[in-house]
Amino acid sequence: xxLSLRSAVRLNLILLLIPVFLWLLLLIILPHIDMxxxxxxVKVRPRVYEFSFANYGEFFSEPLYWRTFARxxxxxxxxxxxxxxxxxxxxxxxxxxxxxxxxxxxxLLCLVPFWVSELVRTFGWMILLRESGVFSNxxxxxxxxxxxxxxxxxxxxxxxxxxxTSMLFMVVPLVxxxxxxxxxxxxxxxxxxxxxxxxxxxxxxxxxxxxxxxxCIVVFMLTLGxxxxxxxxxxxDSLWFTAQIYTQFITRFNWxxxxxxxxxxxxxxxxxxxxxxxxxRQTLTETMG
Amino acid sequence: xxxxxxxxxxxxxxxxGLILTTLQTNAETLRLLTWGGYAPxxxxxxxxxxxxxxxxxTNSNNEEMISKLRATGGAGFDLAQPSQDRIxxxxxxxxxxxxxxxxxxxxxxxxxxxxxxxKKNTTVxxxxxxxxxxxxxxxxTVNTKVAPDVKDYLDLCNPKYAGKVSYRMKRPTLIxxxxxxxxxxxxxxxxxxxxxxxxDKVEAKLIECKPNVKAYWSGGDALINLIxxxxxxxxxxxxxxxxxxxxxxxxxxxxxxxSGALGWIDTFALPKKTKAENAAYQWIxxxxxxxxxxxxxxxxxxxxxxxxxxxxxxxSKRMRFQETFPAAAIDNIKWYPPVPAGLEDMxxxxxxxxxxxx
Numbered sequence: 001x002x003l004s005l006r007s008a009v010r011l012n013l014i015l016l017l018i019p020v021f022l023w024l025l026l027l028i029i030l031p032h033i034d035m036x037x038x039x040x041x042v043k044v045r046p047r048v049y050e051f052s053f054a055n056y057g058e059f060f061s062e063p064l065y066w067r068t069f070a071r072x073x074x075x076x077x078x079x080x081x082x083x084x085x086x087x088x089x090x091x092x093x094x095x096x097x098x099x100x101x102x103x104x105x106x107x108l109l110c111l112v113p114f115w116v117s118e119l120v121r122t123f124g125w126m127i128l129l130r131e132s133g134v135f136s137n138x139x140x141x142x143x144x145x146x147x148x149x150x151x152x153x154x155x156x157x158x159x160x161x162x163x164x165t166s167m168l169f170m171v172v173p174l175v176x177x178x179x180x181x182x183x184x185x186x187x188x189x190x191x192x193x194x195x196x197x198x199x200x201x202x203x204x205x206x207x208x209x210x211x212x213x214x215x216c217i218v219v220f221m222l223t224l225g226x227x228x229x230x231x232x233x234x235x236x237d238s239l240w241f242t243a244q245i246y247t248q249f250i251t252r253f254n255w256x257x258x259x260x261x262x263x264x265x266x267x268x269x270x271x272x273x274x275x276x277x278x279x280x281r282q283t284l285t286e287t288m289g
Numbered sequence: 290x291x292x293x294x295x296x297x298x299x300x301x302x303x304x305x306g307l308i309l310t311t312l313q314t315n316a317e318t319l320r321l322l323t324w325g326g327y328a329p330x331x332x333x334x335x336x337x338x339x340x341x342x343x344x345x346x347t348n349s350n351n352e353e354m355i356s357k358l359r360a361t362g363g364a365g366f367d368l369a370q371p372s373q374d375r376i377x378x379x380x381x382x383x384x385x386x387x388x389x390x391x392x393x394x395x396x397x398x399x400x401x402x403x404x405x406x407x408k409k410n411t412t413v414x415x416x417x418x419x420x421x422x423x424x425x426x427x428x429x430t431v432n433t434k435v436a437p438d439v440k441d442y443l444d445l446c447n448p449k450y451a452g453k454v455s456y457r458m459k460r461p462t463l464i465x466x467x468x469x470x471x472x473x474x475x476x477x478x479x480x481x482x483x484x485x486x487x488x489d490k491v492e493a494k495l496i497e498c499k500p501n502v503k504a505y506w507s508g509g510d511a512l513i514n515l516i517x518x519x520x521x522x523x524x525x526x527x528x529x530x531x532x533x534x535x536x537x538x539x540x541x542x543x544x545x546x547x548s549g550a551l552g553w554i555d556t557f558a559l560p561k562k563t564k565a566e567n568a569a570y571q572w573i574x575x576x577x578x579x580x581x582x583x584x585x586x587x588x589x590x591x592x593x594x595x596x597x598x599x600x601x602x603x604x605s606k607r608m609r610f611q612e613t614f615p616a617a618a619i620d621n622i623k624w625y626p627p628v629p630a631g632l633e634d635m636x637x638x639x640x641x642x643x644x645x646x647x
Contacts (some may be wrong), residue, residue, distance in 0.1 A: 249356065
């Protein structure tokens, strides 16, 4: 009896795990193995390919490619930190200062931009910031500017777009973790003579660290892998590594190099996250669990 | 009782669903991989009314067409419309097309010189892979009020128009600038070293010219927006875009550059694993009828290879064409010869470096 019950439980477990397992195997693991194989092929002549790691060598020998990656990584880190700086007060306000309906209302406001697609949001920014756009006309009307102002097609615009897109993913983990902070700890900090800064530094931030780190990881990965925002808002100087991968695959027909770039992106971004965890002395299980 | 009713309902729903799906699979469909405007809704409807074949249109561009067909080994679409110069290279490299059975295409509907030219350029191992459909050029679109002295591609680099010009980061730009600099890239197609020398010069020029560019355009609509809002006053663009803006903004004109406009012909080509070959031939013969061809010209902005197709086109469209292309300018059009496999790798690097330059 107990034997058949145990096997029934096991069968249930297997049945429940099958979708996840199939998902991982068919949509993630198999394509990656195929990509890995493609990335180690090099075209010698039309239709003739050879095994080689030359595609990976190309990334390091051609300054354009690793510079593009470095630029993408640095801008993503900057966007992540800026998002954190902007989102932290917002999250603190929502979690600690508000109660009841107001709290859920503000939380909802953070969510509203995500009801439209990323493409539409980006086009919205383009309408606002272009030379013949809303802000340019407003500035001329107020008298800030004599002629049309172009605010599109530069790195600052990319940053604005990226931060706007990632706000929610920073606010949510921060609100959750700050919610769990006992108010009496903050009060005790003040009672013991701490000022706002010491309370923040010694009580709030240490408590919020897992939330900060998980928010940062999500935002960093999202910005690094973003394609639309840098391409549309960045204009002629926008160099984003994902755009480079797209170019290799689609316009250059160079799947081999594109696949190698894909793996390098995966590997290098994982390294950056790992370094971030080491620096903040957090572990992945702590931040994600 | 309720359960029974529920079961009955689901049964009915399932049944109708089945009938609907079988009906859908019975009706023949033609999956067309084409450019924006080449298969206007009205033409698709007329085709369905006449033949009962449903046309599924996917808009794309040359590179995406090749990439999509390469990914599936030539499956997923029944008829594609790549440019004539991009067929032979892609075919010899990835084997994604099927030869055209010329006996099924009504040759009398085509302008003979264009049909013969396309057949010649799309021949691989003695087999023809493409017949012509829509043709046009890459030329200059200029706001003649603001930038009256832009006559050739190199004038786009005039510091007077800094931040007010646009072109694409694609191979036609490289070819156009090479011609404007007095070089002949087409003559060097067969010789990699001299082609490399030409491309190096073009690269230097494009990097020098970069501060002038407002943004590299990628889609026809994006460019039309830039010109309509006066954010861009001169651009290298498809002739059709300029004509479209001209209709509402007469000072914007399509100008044939002095070094020659670059002529392209978009074709019909059969993907290797096409599932509706007959429908494809029916579609080709249908859209090449002069009155249908004229409807496509209205939608796409460019003329077709259909004999007498231009006779049914609105007078204003023909006027615009003649203004841009007097007889001498037509003779000066540089038609793309087929791109030999391998050249595009080199061009890709040039484009990357220009994009990365400060």
